[in-house]
Amino acid sequence: MVTVLAVSAAAVAGASTQVAAQSQCTNYTVVRGDTLFEIAQTAALSGGFQEIYNANRDILPSPNVLEVGQVLRIPCDDGNLPVASNAAPARVATLTAAEATQRPVRFLTGGNYAPFTDENLPGQGMFTQLVTRSMELGNAEQDFEVIFVNDWGAHLSVLLPSGAFDMGFPWFLPDCSQVGNLSPSNAMRCTEFDASEPFYDALVGYYTLQGSEYAQADEYSDLYGARLCRPDGWFSFDLEAEGLTDPNVELIFAASEEACWEMLTSNAVDVVTYDALPAEKDFADLGLQEQVVQLTPLASKQTLHVFVPKSHPNGQAYLQTLNAGLEQLRLSGEWFSLVRSGIQASAEN
Structure with a gap:
């Protein structure tokens, strides 16, 4: 109970290419030049590229890499999935539950x-x-x-x-x-807590304005010298891993997601970065679709867990x-x- x-209390949109026609509730074989974004767009999936990634995470170690010949499941409108021809047989789990306390x-x-x-x-x-x-x-x-x-x-x-x-x-x-x-603030997630198996693979996005000097960035080092905004309370270990910390960039933690977008449109920061799923909804709700550019080559996968001390x-x-x-x-x-x-x-x- x-x-x-x-x-x-006290991601991935790639360069414009032509993908073969496909529809929902079918299997699709990847061809050269395909991206998750364009496959999802052609199939008219309401959840976009994240929906295809969710449906095929067993064969897609990264949302940024597709292999020619891979068979992807295109979700059905009712939420079901077709059976992929390259899907491995399901394992039968032998489970031992913890005793009730x-x-x-x-x-x-x-x-x-x-x-x-x-x-x-x-x-x-x-x-x-x-x-x-x-x-x-x-x-x-x-x-x-x-x-x-x-x-x-x-x-x-x-x-x-x-x-x-x-x-x-x-x-x-x-x-x-x-x-x-x-x-230390990021290391404590490893040293002070144990984590569950990953519950969800989230894509972390990077966004700037049309015409920005960073709009063509395709490597993390291209952001050196930029002012990056991430909402307060969010992690920064992915930025540390890519050198996106002082002195290479100025990292600003704003009070809220909306504050980051306000700073971007007022030119107080150059790039906004956080979880792509809420980020894309946030800038759409603010009516910024025509102003914001997603830096798709920089999108990264991070895993969400349950923590226990x-x-x-x-x-x-x-x-x-x-x-x-x-x-x-x-x-x-x-x-x-x-x-x-x-x-x-x-x-x-």
């Missing part, structure tokens, strides 16, 4: 992060639904609560370490094999339950259905 509460597991999340978590979206957001179903499938006897605290900055620094909550989501995880190269006595048992349910969710196809409907619901809001 799940309880949802709310409390207060005496009290509910307390999940911590926050709002205003559509389509992932938001109290005003169906199921409180796409990621919330994925976590809920994973817990139900992993151990139906385990009660749990999902509690919204909209002070995101307090989640990893105070609320989870204090033991007030058991697990938190959704959080991006850096490459922990390179933890020595991370700043390493010090939590039941942390590994909780992760075992969650990961077992997530595996069932993926094998059944329900993962894709929830992701697709979550993205559509956010677009309609």
Whole structure:
């Protein structure tokens, strides 16, 4: 059983090419020059290139690389998927769920992060639904609560370490094999927390204005000297990995996503960068489609997880339950259905 509460606290568009005709609910064989963006555009998918990437993440290690001859599943209008001719047979999972505890597991999340978590979206957001179903499938006897605290900055620094909550989501995880190269605020995601299996592969986008000196950037080094804006509370480990930190760039953390776009249009910053899914909805809602250029060669893939403090006595048992349910969710196809409907619901809001 799940309880949802709310409390207060103290990508890829490529160069223009001609792709072969295709339609929804079919398999499509990649030809030279194809991009996910143009395949999605030709198939008239409401979720765009992210929808095709979601449907084919088992064969697409990166949204930036397609191989000639790959067979991609083009989602159906009702959310189902055709069977790809190169799809591997589904594995039958042998699952061992963690034993139910005496009290509910307390999940911590926050709002205003559509389509992932938001109290005003169906199921409180796409990621919330994925976590809920994973817990139900992993151990139906385990009660749990999902509690919204909209002070995101307090989640990893105070609320989870204090033991007030058991697990938190959704959080991006850096490459922990390179933890020595991370700043302390990013390294603590590796040193202080254990993470679930990836729940979602998110594309991080870079955006500038038409006519900007950075509009043709196709390497991260092309942004050296730029002023980059990222919303406050967002990670920066991907920027650190690509040298997009002082002194190469001026990195500005604005109070909100909208503040970044306001700074871009007023020429107070040169580039806005954060999660492509909400970013593209944000600049569309602000009526900036004709002014904004997506720097598609710079888009990167980052994974979203559920975190649990390493010090939590039941942390590994909780992760075992969650990961077992997530595996069932993926094998059944329900993962894709929830992701697709979550993205559509956010677009309609």
